Amino acid sequence: MSCLRLLAFLFCLAPAAGQAQAPDWAHAQRVEVRLSSFDFTPSTLHLRAGRPVVLHLVNAGSGGHDFTAPAFFAAARVRNAMGKGSVEVGGHRSVDVALVPRAGNYPLKCSHAFHKTFGMTGRIVVD
Numbered sequence: 001m002s003c004l005r006l007l008a009f010l011f012c013l014a015p016a017a018g019q020a021q022a023p024d025w026a027h028a029q030r031v032e033v034r035l036s037s038f039d040f041t042p043s044t045l046h047l048r049a050g051r052p053v054v055l056h057l058v059n060a061g062s063g064g065h066d067f068t069a070p071a072f073f074a075a076a077r078v079r080n081a082m083g084k085g086s087v088e089v090g091g092h093r094s095v096d097v098a099l100v101p102r103a104g105n106y107p108l109k110c111s112h113a114f115h116k117t118f119g120m121t122g123r124i125v126v127d
Contacts, residue, residue: 023052072106
């Protein structure tokens with residue numbers, strides 16, 4: 001095979017410019033976040049840009065909470081369906097959200113009545 005044909009063949013195998021490769025979900029980092037009255041643990045999440053991650057959201061309380069970060073979810077490539085940048089987690093339940101984050105510093109809160117006022121806020125830092 002000539003060098004020109006080999007180069008053309010290799011070019012066809014490479015992803016197109018601007019097209020991202022499929023994330024390797026088998027090796028995704030798993031990050032557990034506990035939601036309780038009235039905080040997130042940890043309150044600051046540190047993630048790596050462009051690396052697949054599964055957020056394991058665990059509600060330790062009997063009442064509902066949510067994990068609301070619209071700017072974060074809008075910037076990320078989210079594997080499972082999302083509604084308006086918020087994930088509802090019922091009492092004593094857990095939810096997994098698989099995504100590939102984009103670099104930035106994003107606010108996090110629980111949008112339930114008065115939960116943010118009582119301190120249920122945090123940050124998502126993606127380097």
